[in-house]
Amino acid sequence: MNGLSQALELTDVSEDPKIPDDVWEQFTRDTERDIRDSAPKEPSARAREVTERLRRQEARGELPEGWRTGPAWQERKSRRGLWGVLGIAVAVAVAVVAVKPSLVPGDPFGRKTSSEAAAAPLPQETAAPTAAPSAEAAAIPTLDDPFAGSPAKRWADGAAGIAVPEAKAVGGRSAADVERVLELTRKLLVESNLDPATLRGERPKAALDLLDPLQKDVRGLLETGLRKPDDKHDPLWMFSRFDPGEVRLVGDVVKTRGRMTFKAGDHASVAVHADYTFVYPVVQTNGSTEVTRTIIRRILDVEIPDPAKYQVTPGKLTVVNWDQDINNSACDVYDGYLHPSFSSSGTTGPDPTGPTTDPYDRSKPLDPGRAEGCGTVSRV
Incomplete structure (x- = not known):
């Protein structure tokens, strides 16, 4: 989590004074709307204008490097990476338990290895x-x-x-x-x-x-x-x-x-x-x-x-x-x-x-x- 916080702080482009506030606000609203809507839509004239303006600003070098990777994108990427790692770990754990269920405390599958069975106490002798x-x-x-x-x-x-x-x-x-x-x-x-x-x-x-x-x-x-x-x-x-x-x-x-x-x-x-x-x-x-x-x-x-x-x-x-x-x-x-x-x-x-x-x-x-x-x- 510390690494993630530092990355967000370094890529917060909302503090860059080179982007006008009205442009940034409009860009943010359009971006959030696009994220919510799963079906592709024809962009509005205002959106096309903002997009074209940002493209020209980027071509002139007026936008900071990496501006397309803003905080929301970074956070989503980090969370997907975390769940990906957890998914791999869970898959490995399931595979190990399937091979050797006795590793689970209490042996819930009711199976013992031959060595464990050999060490179990004998029942009382009746004959x-x-x-x-x-x-x-x-x-x-x-x-x-x-x-x-x-x-x-x-x-x-x-x-x-x-x-x-x-x-x-x-x-x-x-x-x-x-x-x-x-x-x-x-x-x-x-x-x-x-x-x-x-x-x-x-x-x-x-x-x-x-x-x-x-x-x-x-x-x-x-x-x-x-x-x-x-x-x-x-x-x-x-x-x-x-x-x-x-x-x-x-x-x-x-x-x-x-x-x-x-x-x-x-x-x-x-x-x-x-x-x-x-x-x-x-x-x-x-x-x-x-x-x-x-x-x-x-x-x-x-x-x-x-x-x-x-x-x-x-x-x-x-x-x-x-x-x-x-x-x-x-x-x-x-x-x-x-x-x-x-x-x-x-x-x-x-x-x-x-x-x-x-x-x-x-x-x-x-x-x-x-x-x-x-x-x-x-x-x-």
Whole structure:
């Protein structure tokens, strides 16, 4: 707009004293009339006279150079140029959006690119998958992106990945009874595998309080393992714990995926089956920025037997079965902590001797008869 104002000021011929006022006024009126009238008309004698006079004045050099390009013409020209530029810009924008509509905020056309679809969160798992997750593009996990290159990047964050199914009456127990057992199971999984204090190696009191103290073979075993762990009393069978002097979690997100089901139990109860995988990104506390991940799949079967028929503590969970598959942690180390392996510092404990497995593969059940010892993971 500044350039336009300057051009108008330089070409304002109405201030030129060489043109008589009556001539200029008549010229202006005739010009405005000609602009309004689209059909050609025969000019009047007065108009012909003015035109001829102006022509002669121009031939004698009495009119300033560029007098035909007055303010009105300049302004119309400038506006046409502006709209022309805007028209080109709009056309280019429409073409770009047509090629890639995802550039428009909100994706109004409802289309996503393949890379965007690949990064979208997965829906809740409702049944066992038919195969392991596909291979991800090679990427090194970092402090800013600890799940880079991992299928878990699309998994739910923490407790959001532990969904409770809709409760229904089963085995003579009401829907309310079923819901109570499901919620207690969910709380046990959260307190055992996601609670920050538990992950820092502190005593998992909230989780222990959910277990029936009368079940000595479980509650007693875990209590002993927390006090004095060994190969027969290992708290890692139930709890995810890291040595705070060795490693720490990267951020506050643990990725979680799995499912929970229920049925009528064998002890006048509701039996709940839980199958979840937890992915923990960690870094050493020695100042290194190398990020690695420990992946644990846990199987847990619990129920609340009828206290009128069995010697149990009302409202407490009885553990029927548990199993775990711990990946990227030192083998045969029984100090009650997970010890992730870092490529920059080597491994802790004996070298793996078992078969190579994919820790993200949830398509197969854990084989209770599988060989003891540590194997090799195909990816972390």
